[in-house]
Amino acid sequence: MTWNYSKKTTELFMAAVQGKPGSHLGEIEEPDGFGEHGSIACGDALRFTFKVDRHPTDPKQDRITEARYLTFGCTSAIAASEALCAIIEEGDFTPIQALEITNSDIVDYLEGLPQAKIHCSVMGAEALEAAVFNWAQKRGVDLADLGIDIRRDEQEEGRLVCTCFGLTEPYIERKIRELQLRTIPEITNAIKAGGACMSCHHTPGGLQDILTKVWGEQPTAFKELPVLPMARQPKAQPPREMSPFKFAKLVEHVLEEKVRPQLARDGGDIELVDIKDNVVYCSMKGACADCIGSTRTLKMMVEQALKDHVDERIRVVEV
Amino acid sequence: MDIIYLDNNATTRVAPEVVEAMMPFLTEAYFNPSSMYEASRGPADAIAAARRTVAKLLGNARATEILFTSCATESNNTAVYGTIAARPERRHIVTSAVEHPAIYEVAKDLARRGFEVDFVPVDTQGRIDKGAFVRALRPETLLVSVMHANNETGVVYPIAELSRIAKETDPSIVFHTDATQTVGKLPIDLRGSFQHVDLLSFSGHKLHAPKGIGALFIRRGTPCRPFLLGGHQEDGRRGGTENVAFIVGLARALELAAGRHDADEPRIRAQRDRLQSELVARIPYLEVNGGEAERLTNTLNIACHFIEGEGILYQLSEHGICASAGSACTSGSLEPSHVLRAMKVPFTAVHGSVRFSLSHYTTDAEIDRVIEVFPEIVASLRRLSPYWDAAKNVPRPEALAMLSETEMPQAR
Numbered sequence: 268m269t270w271n272y273s274k275k276t277t278e279l280f281m282a283a284v285q286g287k288p289g290s291h292l293g294e295i296e297e298p299d300g301f302g303e304h305g306s307i308a309c310g311d312a313l314r315f316t317f318k319v320d321r322h323p324t325d326p327k328q329d330r331i332t333e334a335r336y337l338t339f340g341c342t343s344a345i346a347a348s349e350a351l352c353a354i355i356e357e358g359d360f361t362p363i364q365a366l367e368i369t370n371s372d373i374v375d376y377l378e379g380l381p382q383a384k385i386h387c388s389v390m391g392a393e394a395l396e397a398a399v400f401n402w403a404q405k406r407g408v409d410l411a412d413l414g415i416d417i418r419r420d421e422q423e424e425g426r427l428v429c430t431c432f433g434l435t436e437p438y439i440e441r442k443i444r445e446l447q448l449r450t451i452p453e454i455t456n457a458i459k460a461g462g463a464c465m466s467c468h469h470t471p472g473g474l475q476d477i478l479t480k481v482w483g484e485q486p487t488a489f490k491e492l493p494v495l496p497m498a499r500q501p502k503a504q505p506p507r508e509m510s511p512f513k514f515a516k517l518v519e520h521v522l523e524e525k526v527r528p529q530l531a532r533d534g535g536d537i538e539l540v541d542i543k544d545n546v547v548y549c550s551m552k553g554a555c556a557d558c559i560g561s562t563r564t565l566k567m568m569v570e571q572a573l574k575d576h577v578d579e580r581i582r583v584v585e586v
Numbered sequence: 587m588d589i590i591y592l593d594n595n596a597t598t599r600v601a602p603e604v605v606e607a608m609m610p611f612l613t614e615a616y617f618n619p620s621s622m623y624e625a626s627r628g629p630a631d632a633i634a635a636a637r638r639t640v641a642k643l644l645g646n647a648r649a650t651e652i653l654f655t656s657c658a659t660e661s662n663n664t665a666v667y668g669t670i671a672a673r674p675e676r677r678h679i680v681t682s683a684v685e686h687p688a689i690y691e692v693a694k695d696l697a698r699r700g701f702e703v704d705f706v707p708v709d710t711q712g713r714i715d716k717g718a719f720v721r722a723l724r725p726e727t728l729l730v731s732v733m734h735a736n737n738e739t740g741v742v743y744p745i746a747e748l749s750r751i752a753k754e755t756d757p758s759i760v761f762h763t764d765a766t767q768t769v770g771k772l773p774i775d776l777r778g779s780f781q782h783v784d785l786l787s788f789s790g791h792k793l794h795a796p797k798g799i800g801a802l803f804i805r806r807g808t809p810c811r812p813f814l815l816g817g818h819q820e821d822g823r824r825g826g827t828e829n830v831a832f833i834v835g836l837a838r839a840l841e842l843a844a845g846r847h848d849a850d851e852p853r854i855r856a857q858r859d860r861l862q863s864e865l866v867a868r869i870p871y872l873e874v875n876g877g878e879a880e881r882l883t884n885t886l887n888i889a890c891h892f893i894e895g896e897g898i899l900y901q902l903s904e905h906g907i908c909a910s911a912g913s914a915c916t917s918g919s920l921e922p923s924h925v926l927r928a929m930k931v932p933f934t935a936v937h938g939s940v941r942f943s944l945s946h947y948t949t950d951a952e953i954d955r956v957i958e959v960f961p962e963i964v965a966s967l968r969r970l971s972p973y974w975d976a977a978k979n980v981p982r983p984e985a986l987a988m989l990s991e992t993e994m995p996q997a998r
Binding site for chain 1 (some may be wrong): 716720723755897901903966971
């Protein structure tokens with residue numbers, strides 16, 4: 268699928284990769300706020316830092332003067348990071364005011380994002396939130412006191428729902444409410460949950476169950492795929508006199524005693540790969556591996572040795 | 587801006603010679619080849635001739651063994667579902683972990699329907715684990731399907747040997763190979779080295795015929811039921827009025843490929859090898875996916891550590907260069923390519939993979955241009971990356987420590 272980014276998105280991206288003046292690429296040394304979201308394994312990651320103009324008496328009146336980012340991710344993830352920094356610097360916010368910035372502000376700044384890329388804007392808002400929490404800790408501001416839910420235990424305590432992206436039930440549930448997500452594709456677009464193996468979509472306690480818990484029962488057209496019963500055929504095997512274990516041991520013994528010494532004379536060797544019923548899979552090593560006559564050698568010599576000493580019905584397949 | 591087209595494993599430019607061969611059947615010779623009047627003879631004869639050409643160029647197969655379809659996906663679906671329908675008593679299928687979705691998704695669908703499916707793993711270079719292949723074969727194995735060459739990495743699989751092993755294990759195992767990436771690029775000898783292959787799929791648009799035409803070789807005597815039911819076309823094996831012009835185009839494209847092969851192969855190989863060695867020399871922390879395996883000469887899949895592929899493609903596109911990536915952001919899923927993950931490409935690089943695929947029409951100047959612009963594209967994204975130390979131009983220490991980890995860090 269080709270790109271359907273807004274002009275603003277591509278402009279911000281190109282300005283960032285070309286390092287144009289005014290772009291917010293980088294990391295502030297000794298930042299007042301530091302926040303990360305995502306990971307390289309998940310396909311996108313953002314490191315966000317900001318600096319404040321410190322208020323002499325009341326830290327709550329600190330003003331953010333500078334914001335920087337480093338982003339691993341696609342075109343829109345990089346553009347969304349630029350947008351986040353630009354919004355913050357243009358707004359002259361206190362960190363607490365900056366918490367009001369949502370992912371839809373980032374989407375608006377970018378003049379729209381494709382549905383499947385909404386998670387890039389959510390990543391920006393998440394990293395900002397983490398950075399503000401970090402600032403509050405450093406400056407001794409008790410956010411909980413101000414009525415801000417800092418959800419400290421959410422990631423540790425919650426039940427893991429999306430194992431691919433490591434997302435917990437409380438987090439997914441909060442995001443469903445905050446971002447007004449109504450369907451599984453909307454969840455995936457916004458926070459990536461359920462976007463990889465998809466096994467959490469309809470399992471008990473999965474994404475559909477969380478949606479139902481939040482919004483109540485919704486009419487749905489989903490039906491489970493029919494699982495057809497296995498048609499297992501009892502396999503009639505002609506009985507062999509010895510157990511499979513003894514059979515395998517004997518094959519190994521014959522290869523070791525009768526076959527290897529002969530091959531070794533020509534600088535070759537043989538490896539036993541597998542045994543299935545009466546079929547013995549072998550692989551030629553050393554000088555034998557490249558020998559044009561190796562198939563013939565195996566068929567003639569190995570098979571005959573095994574027929575003579577183990578079982579008349581043995582077939583040898585070269586691997 | 588001129589387009590530099592290096593995405594030939596996705597699709598190819600239609601050769602002018604192919605267009606020329608097709609034109610009569612898009613204009614005056616429009617008649618239905620199944621009709622009785624004299625005017626239909628032209629289209630009917632053209633299909634018969636095309637069938638003979640295709641059969642001959644696949645190693646003197648019989649014309650009756652060639653089925654024309656709409657695409658390789660249809661050929662693959664016909665091969666798998668057709669075999670299942672013909673042999674309901676067997677319920678086990680062996681395939682590889684790196685198949686194209688046209689087999690991979692079909693196999694997963696069958697697993698959901700209660701079939702037993704083994705996905706044979708590959709090593710870090712994308713080579714199939716032959717021991718695991720042997721161990722996967724069972725008395726109730728119905729079908730083995732392994733691709734001839736991988737579309738993402740170009741790694742070539744030893745189909746002659748795998749099909750022989752399957753048939754020597756049990757002659758009634760049906761062996762299918764998806765040869766979409768190799769027909770026209772590698773010689774295929776269905777009477778010689780591929781004598782144990784029962785079913786072989788491919789499509790036209792990977793070898794300079796148009797999209798919308800494919801073929802399936804069905805060896806005489808292979809149990810395979812029709813997939814598209816309808817009229818008596820294709821000897822009753824596939825309903826639907828024949829796509830005359832495209833069938834003619836497919837045969838013409840195969841002829842062209844056969845005629846050009848000996849001249850194209852060394853030239854494309856040299857271009858690809860030069861692109862690879864120049865990029866490896868100029869860019870640190872670059873992996874060549876499948877670089878140590880036997881590969882198609884036209885394919886180069888590289889993985890750039892610590893950056894994401896979509897930003898690479900976007901910037902390449904700004905230079906008019908068309909390529910593909912295996913990252914999540916370019917696939918429509920949020921998951922990176924199952925092929926690269928099966929190869930355990932480090933997770934620091936799997937999102938930064940890019941595929942260049944060359945063709946008959948690729949020029950040395952185009953390769954030069956990629957060598958010129960690609961290193962700066964990678965550098966520009968690394969400057970933005972939280973895992974890269976832009977000042978020293980090396981990975982950050984904590985990122986360097988991740989390099990040896992191949993598994994995704996979360997529980998899967």
